Structures are given as structure tokens and as C-alpha cells.
Amino acid sequence: MIKALELFSGIGAFAEASEKRGIEVVAAFDQDPRANQTYQLNHGLKPISRNLDTIASAELPEADLWWMSPPCQPYSVRGNQKGLGDPRSRSLVNLLGHLKKHQPKVLMLENVCGFKDSDAHILLDKTLEEMGYKSRIVELSPTDFGIRMRRPRLYFVATADGVTFQAPAVQNQPLMNLRGFVREVYPDDLIVAQKDFERYSPSLHIINPADENAYAICFTSGYWKSFKSSGTFIEIEKGKIRRFSPEEIVTLMGFASGFEFPKDLTTQAKLKLAGNTVDVRAIDYLLSGISFFN
Numbered sequence: 326m327i328k329a330l331e332l333f334s335g336i337g338a339f340a341e342a343s344e345k346r347g348i349e350v351v352a353a354f355d356q357d358p359r360a361n362q363t364y365q366l367n368h369g370l371k372p373i374s375r376n377l378d379t380i381a382s383a384e385l386p387e388a389d390l391w392w393m394s395p396p397c398q399p400y401s402v403r404g405n406q407k408g409l410g411d412p413r414s415r416s417l418v419n420l421l422g423h424l425k426k427h428q429p430k431v432l433m434l435e436n437v438c439g440f441k442d443s444d445a446h447i448l449l450d451k452t453l454e455e456m457g458y459k460s461r462i463v464e465l466s467p468t469d470f471g472i473r474m475r476r477p478r479l480y481f482v483a484t485a486d487g488v489t490f491q492a493p494a495v496q497n498q499p500l501m502n503l504r505g506f507v508r509e510v511y512p513d514d515l516i517v518a519q520k521d522f523e524r525y526s527p528s529l530h531i532i533n534p535a536d537e538n539a540y541a542i543c544f545t546s547g548y549w550k551s552f553k554s555s556g557t558f559i560e561i562e563k564g565k566i567r568r569f570s571p572e573e574i575v576t577l578m579g580f581a582s583g584f585e586f587p588k589d590l591t592t593q594a595k596l597k598l599a600g601n602t603v604d605v606r607a608i609d610y611l612l613s614g615i616s617f618f619n
């Protein structure tokens with residue numbers, strides 16, 4: 326069985342995809358206790374609550390594959406774009422140092438498209454080159470997998486000698502209507518207050534799920550707090566809108582319908598976790614192109 330580490334594990338998009346592929350996640354790491362609680366509830370494994378800025382090489386168990394989705398704020402157009410100058414890049418720099426010592430056969434890394442032009446990308450390429458790995462970048466969005474949601478992301482797949490990666494052809498599946506993802510029953514706190522609706526509606530992305538051509542935009546971790554470009558809102562009736570629920574968002578991201586959040590988390594906390602996660606279908610698609618699995 327292939328052994329994997331899930332770094333910056335959040336709610337476990339990698340664990341969710343790897344279950345189908347017979348991968349054993351031997352350890353997951355995240356510093357957010359709410360993410361770790363949600364991960365354990367759904368995937369059984371208890372993530373190690375640890376700041377990856379300072380984790381030592383010896384604390385990382387041996388594995389064939391490392392998956393990581395480090396914080397994107399240093400590289401995102403919505404963030405400060407300070408790249409390696411942003412303290413939130415420290416964990417990535419630390420882990421790239423350990424990568425050289427551990428030499429897993431495969432490294433997979435996900436981030437926003439802005440990562441491509443960053444100094445962190447230069448460091449990643451340099452590290453992989455020194456290790457003699459072959460690296461490929463694939464840009465994928467849920468729209469590539471039949472989901473009407475625009476969330477383009479970069480995925481790096483780097484392989485050591487003896488393992489190959491060939492990106493499979495994208496199937497260009499017909500796009501599903503968003504209506505199928507919108508639930509009839511939802512908590513009241515998802516409804517946007519009338520005063521906020523009146524104030525922000527010109528800058529909001531609002532859809533009517535009955536519209537066959539409606540697309541959702543990228544849901545971010547700030548969807549609860551921020552109204553501008555933080556995600557799509559649903560028109561319930563004229564002049565009344567609500568947010569998507571955390572459960573609706575994770576279903577759009579490819580998590581199984583049985584996925585659940587701990588009951589004691591607030592809607593705000595659940596939305597933050599849902600906005601941080603990764604498209605499970607994209608991970609599964611990439612795994613299917615690695616010679617381990619085909």
C-alpha cells in the first residue's frame with residue numbers, strides 16, 4: 326500500500342480522494358484544532374496539531390508520497406503577494422528543506438495560480454531540480470469535472486526516478502446544473518440581513534439556481550465576513566438572498582454526501598474550513614496519472 330503524508334491537512338481533501346485509490350495516509354498535520362476535529366470525524370485519523378513553520382525532519386514519518394496545500398495568501402491576488410517575504414511562507418520553506426532529506430517518491434502541491442510567478446515557485450523548482458525530480462504543473466478548475474464553479478488552481482506533481490506522471494486527458498464532462506447542489510433546508514443564519522443586502526448587493530455575485538447557465542465563483546475562507554468576491558449568494562426570493570451552506574460547498578468540492586462537520590462548530594467556522602479546502606476530483610484525477618496507480 327502507498328503511504329502518504331497530508332501536510333496542511335484542513336478537512337482532508339487528500340484523505341477523501343485517497344480512500345478510493347488505496348492510499349494509507351500515515352500522518353496528517355494542521356495547526357487548526359477545528360480542522361483537525363473535522364478531519365478526524367470524517368477520516369478516522371487524528372491529525373497532529375503542529376505548527377509546520379518549526380517542525381523538525383525527525384517528526385515526519387517516512388512516506389512514499391507527500392501532499393501539501395500551503396497557505397495561499399502570500400501569492401493570491403486577494404493577499405499581499407509578498408511571497409517568501411510573508412511569514413506564512415515559513416512552513417513551506419521549512420518543509421522543502423525536509424523534503425531533500427526524506428526524498429518521498431512523489432510530491433504533490435496545490436496553490437493559487439499566483440504561485441506560478443512567485444519566488445516560492447523558484448525555490449520549489451530549485452529544490453526539485455537538486456533532488457533530480459521531474460516536475461509538472463497542471464491547472465484545474467471544478468469546471469473541468471462537470472461542476473459549475475470557477476476555482477482555478479495550480480497542482481504540481483513531482484516524481485523521483487522510477488515513478489512517472491502523465492496528466493490524463495480531461496474528459497470535458499457536460500456541466501451539471503447548480504440546482505442539484507442547493508438544499509431546500511438550511512439554517513436561518515445563512516440568510517443575509519436586509520441591511521447588508523441593500524448595502525452590498527451591487528457588488529455581490531448572486532445566482533438563481535433555476536438558471537441553467539449559473540456558475541458559482543470561488544468560495545474563500547472569508548465568505549462569512551466579506552461580501553466582495555468571497556463567494557456566490559443564492560437568491561431565495563426577490564430582494565432576499567442567502568449564503569451557500571458549508572455542506573453545499575464541500576459537496577461542490579467533491580466530498581461524499583455523508584461528509585459532516587462537528588455539531589459544536591458555528592456556521593462561520595464551518596464556512597471557513599469549507600472555503601479553505603481543495604477540489605477532491607482534481608486530486609483523484611492527478612493520482613490516476615501517477616504510475617503507482619495505473
Ligand SMILES: C[S@@+](CC[C@H](N)C(=O)[O-])C[C@H]1O[C@@H](n2cnc3c(N)ncnc32)[C@H](O)[C@@H]1O
Nearest residue numbers: 333334335336337338355356357376377394602
Ligand atoms: C489552504 S488550507 C488547506 C486545506 C486542506 N488541503 C483541506 O483539504 O481542507 C491551509 C491549511 O494550512 C493550515 N496551516 C496554515 N499555516 C500552518 C502552519 N504554519 N502550520 C500548520 N498548519 C498550517 C491551515 O490551518 C489550513 O487548514
